[in-house]
Amino acid sequence: MGRTSDAKPRLLAAAGELFQDKGYHAVGIQEICDAAGVNKGSFYYFFPSKRDLVLAAIDAQVEIYQQELMQPAFSSDVPVAEQFRQFFHLMYLARRNLASCTGCFFGNLTLELSTHDELVRGKLQSIFEGWTLGFERVLQAAVEAGALPKLDTRRTAQALVALFEGSALLAKAYNDVSILDDLSQVAVNLVNQTSSTI
Amino acid sequence: MGRTSDAKPRLLAAAGELFQDKGYHAVGIQEICDAAGVNKGSFYYFFPSKRDLVLAAIDAQVEIYQQELMQPAFSSDVPVAEQFRQFFHLMYLARRNLASCTGCFFGNLTLELSTHDELVRGKLQSIFEGWTLGFERVLQAAVEAGALPKLDTRRTAQALVALFEGSALLAKAYNDVSILDDLSQVAVNLVNQTSSTI
DNA sequence: GATATATTTTACCAGTCGGTCAACTATAAG
DNA sequence: CTTATAGTTGACCGACTGGTAAAATATATC
Numbered sequence: 472m473g474r475t476s477d478a479k480p481r482l483l484a485a486a487g488e489l490f491q492d493k494g495y496h497a498v499g500i501q502e503i504c505d506a507a508g509v510n511k512g513s514f515y516y517f518f519p520s521k522r523d524l525v526l527a528a529i530d531a532q533v534e535i536y537q538q539e540l541m542q543p544a545f546s547s548d549v550p551v552a553e554q555f556r557q558f559f560h561l562m563y564l565a566r567r568n569l570a571s572c573t574g575c576f577f578g579n580l581t582l583e584l585s586t587h588d589e590l591v592r593g594k595l596q597s598i599f600e601g602w603t604l605g606f607e608r609v610l611q612a613a614v615e616a617g618a619l620p621k622l623d624t625r626r627t628a629q630a631l632v633a634l635f636e637g638s639a640l641l642a643k644a645y646n647d648v649s650i651l652d653d654l655s656q657v658a659v660n661l662v663n664q665t666s667s668t669i
Numbered sequence: 670m671g672r673t674s675d676a677k678p679r680l681l682a683a684a685g686e687l688f689q690d691k692g693y694h695a696v697g698i699q700e701i702c703d704a705a706g707v708n709k710g711s712f713y714y715f716f717p718s719k720r721d722l723v724l725a726a727i728d729a730q731v732e733i734y735q736q737e738l739m740q741p742a743f744s745s746d747v748p749v750a751e752q753f754r755q756f757f758h759l760m761y762l763a764r765r766n767l768a769s770c771t772g773c774f775f776g777n778l779t780l781e782l783s784t785h786d787e788l789v790r791g792k793l794q795s796i797f798e799g800w801t802l803g804f805e806r807v808l809q810a811a812v813e814a815g816a817l818p819k820l821d822t823r824r825t826a827q828a829l830v831a832l833f834e835g836s837a838l839l840a841k842a843y844n845d846v847s848i849l850d851d852l853s854q855v856a857v858n859l860v861n862q863t864s865s866t867i
Numbered sequence: 868g869a870t871a872t873a874t875t876t877t878a879c880c881a882g883t884c885g886g887t888c889a890a891c892t893a894t895a896a897g
Numbered sequence: 898c899t900t901a902t903a904g905t906t907g908a909c910c911g912a913c914t915g916g917t918a919a920a921a922t923a924t925a926t927c
Contacts, residue, residue, distance in 0.1 A: 521916090630855035636834070673913090710907070893903090
């Protein structure tokens with residue numbers, strides 16, 4: 472009972488966008504409230520602090536990345552290496568129409584917050600760990616199917632995550648999304664490589 | 670004439686350290702001044718603004734990275750791939766004794782500032798471009814010496830920069846420097862790979 | 868329709884931010 | 898020794914920060 476409201480999801484969406492393109496410290500709660508069309512007092516009704524907001528915003532973005540990057544890229548029946556190319560390419564597509572290249576939401580927050588806040592760092596770590604385990608599963612399945620030679624799946628998976636995050640970082644530094652597409656070829660090579668066989 | 674001072678280099682050193690482990694927005698000028706043992710008024714005698722400080726701090730760090738990473742890694746006569754391994758390893762050594770893993774100075778600033786300040790972004794871009802060109806030269810020399818098969822030097826060089834930045838990012842997320850050493854092996858494979866030959 | 872309660876509104880707080888300024892001091896150079 | 902000047906000091910500013918509190922309001926439920 473009492474009145475209902477969609478202010479909370481609006482705040483989460485606004486926070487997702489603003490943290491993404493300005494970073495955590497560069498965005499004030501007032502600015503997020505303005506973007507969401509919510510009063511600051513209402514903000515503190517839904518979130519006890521800015522830190523709680525960013526924790527919730529991270530969860531919301533995990534969901535989005537899962538649905539718009541992970542599932543589309545790794546559910547097809549094309550060769551494994553092509554699935555990784557697709558992963559990079561989907562990020563490219565998602566960023567291509569933006570005014571400026573804003574990097575990866577999680578990578579941005581990692582570099583800005585993980586020395587400040589151990590809880591945030593742990594959350595981000597477990598997200599990257601989830602990606603790594605997911606990549607590893609995909610690679611392992613391909614190895615078992617004979618599509619790939621035996622390789623160090625853990626290290627390769629982690630390297631693919633690193634390459635992805637590094638590519639997003641360079642794309643932001645150069646303000647040029649096409650770097651993501653360009654380096655997707657290296658991800659392909661990395662998967663198909665024979666030199667790291669064991 | 671007039672009195673002399675080493676306050677400026679002290680401010681640059683303090684700014685380098687504090688920006689490195691807390692980020693740009695999370696560090697105030699007062700904090701930098703305290704760390705450097707300088708009054709805030711004096712700060713503004715040397716630097717017109719915080720933004721000018723970070724620009725100068727970037728230049729100072731370029732010098733340090735050049736002398737402590739680039740030159741040591743790429744001046745030896747070991748095989749090319751080993752030089753890249755050394756590059757990652759030197760970063761590992763530099764970070765291993767720190768209380769927490771703070772990532773790459775330039776990568777950190779890229780993700781925090783390049784959407785705010787076009788001048789900073791351009792400066793960081795040209796630093797990464799310098800690394801890329803340097804890597805490319807090393808690879809090209811190895812190809813011409815017959816030590817490596819023909820490969821897309823530009824793309825490989827950029828991928829190595831991306832892998833490095835991504836590794837530093839993951840190391841920060843996991844708060845575990847050893848990731849840098851671990852992924853150095855992938856850099857080695859990437860250089861020695863045959864699948865990306867043209 | 869009454870009412871308990873979920874949400875909104877607004878004014879407010881102390882602290883910190885980047886930055887300014889004018890007076891002061893030490894010293895290098897003549 | 899004088900003096901021009903490079904450097905230092907500390908008080909100060911307005912704007913903005915994250916966060917609080919209490920009164921007002923709308924509505925789902927009965």
